[in-house]
Amino acid sequence: MSEDGRNDFEARIARIKSRHGAGSEQQADQDHQSAGSRDRQTRQDRTRRGMGDRMGGLFMICAVFLALGAFGYFSTIGRDSAVVAGLSKGLEVVSMTARVAIGGPPGGQALPSTRRDDPSQLRKLVDQGWEYRTPAVAAPDQTEIVLADMVSGYNALTALGEIASFTANRNCTLRRPREGEVVRNVRLESGNRPGPLQAFSEAQMAAAVTESIRGYMRDKKPYLQDKRVSGQFHVIDVFLTDTSAPVYLMLQALNGNVLWNIQPAPGVTIAHVAMIGDDMGLIDRPDVPSFEAIRIGDFIEGRKTNDDLFTRACMVRPFRAPEPHWPGEQKAAKNNQLFVNQMHVYKSEHREYAAWYEKTLGAPVNAKMTSARTAAHVLVGPAPATPVAYQSVDGAKVHLLQNDYVITGPRAARTATINDLHMSALKAAAGGDLTNLTYMPQGDPS
Numbered sequence: 001m002s003e004d005g006r007n008d009f010e011a012r013i014a015r016i017k018s019r020h021g022a023g024s025e026q027q028a029d030q031d032h033q034s035a036g037s038r039d040r041q042t043r044q045d046r047t048r049r050g051m052g053d054r055m056g057g058l059f060m061i062c063a064v065f066l067a068l069g070a071f072g073y074f075s076t077i078g079r080d081s082a083v084v085a086g087l088s089k090g091l092e093v094v095s096m097t098a099r100v101a102i103g104g105p106p107g108g109q110a111l112p113s114t115r116r117d118d119p120s121q122l123r124k125l126v127d128q129g130w131e132y133r134t135p136a137v138a139a140p141d142q143t144e145i146v147l148a149d150m151v152s153g154y155n156a157l158t159a160l161g162e163i164a165s166f167t168a169n170r171n172c173t174l175r176r177p178r179e180g181e182v183v184r185n186v187r188l189e190s191g192n193r194p195g196p197l198q199a200f201s202e203a204q205m206a207a208a209v210t211e212s213i214r215g216y217m218r219d220k221k222p223y224l225q226d227k228r229v230s231g232q233f234h235v236i237d238v239f240l241t242d243t244s245a246p247v248y249l250m251l252q253a254l255n256g257n258v259l260w261n262i263q264p265a266p267g268v269t270i271a272h273v274a275m276i277g278d279d280m281g282l283i284d285r286p287d288v289p290s291f292e293a294i295r296i297g298d299f300i301e302g303r304k305t306n307d308d309l310f311t312r313a314c315m316v317r318p319f320r321a322p323e324p325h326w327p328g329e330q331k332a333a334k335n336n337q338l339f340v341n342q343m344h345v346y347k348s349e350h351r352e353y354a355a356w357y358e359k360t361l362g363a364p365v366n367a368k369m370t371s372a373r374t375a376a377h378v379l380v381g382p383a384p385a386t387p388v389a390y391q392s393v394d395g396a397k398v399h400l401l402q403n404d405y406v407i408t409g410p411r412a413a414r415t416a417t418i419n420d421l422h423m424s425a426l427k428a429a430a431g432g433d434l435t436n437l438t439y440m441p442q443g444d445p446s
Contacts, residue, residue, distance in 0.1 A: 127328030185369035191234025193376035200231030241381030
């Protein structure tokens, strides 16, 4: 590479580094994709991988391997093979030193009262069902209610206390409801209100660093340079009002990391809490006698859907069944092939999930259910006649599925910490100098 070309590359790197903070904050707040958008993303990923295969004569970045809690290694073909030789050691150092928790300030943020007057504007019917924006509350009968109808003195969660890790179930089973218990269902595609918590694995961190390296080394891939791991958790309030019997509470989220905040009304008895999702957490409550969780990724590879040729023995992806009011279902009925395919995925995946659910719990999959595409607050049971006092959880203990990195606190502090982790690993890959990651094919006019 010419001296002018290297100077130009260093200037580009400086500009990219100056944008790191804003880029990662935007990524932390992104909502999770629907089944249809995930399909499109999968096709894009395959296209990118295909591009890499066609460029095999130029270079290749190999996969990241992890063993015994340490990051693996990267390698390239040709003259770049020595560039990232130090990555394994650098990532291992980051892995051992970066398990951090940043304490946030106490106190909550009061709910804005100006939204109270028009709850109809706080929910939106999209192709896959209702989306509820805070302070709207998803109800079992889909009526329009807001937080002020449910509770008084509500404060949004801004700070967490002790983080206590627990392990997910590895047997693809849950405690079966006992005689006299009533099963109550919450089934969402994802949450939509970011909380003061991010957590992720070493494998997820390594994947993000790999993408950044591809961005530095591949021609015309600048969007990959700002790739960051997120692990953003979304807080979902569960207002539990069923006093008819001890409640076996099933909390299910198809996508994304969720921190569940159960708010039982006076007279409610909680028998057990079971959670299904990606990474999950539960705010501690003295009236929750037991809880457990199944992590989808432990049993279902990636985001693959069934090809209808077989039934998976452990189908724990909690798909919702399409309903007649879904615009996507209505478009499918008019033979719109995009939605014919998408609704077929929802139906077939839900059918499989229902078979596992009913065999495991001995209860109907859609009985006594609150369902939505996204929400920040859900009602489980009848709406209270008068609002009940909200039980503040700021500074509360959190039970969190075991993970390699757990970061709490204000968003700016979390973003800065993740940037530091990422750049430390990236610089380790380059031997301390990001310009070493430059790839310039022979004959490139620049």
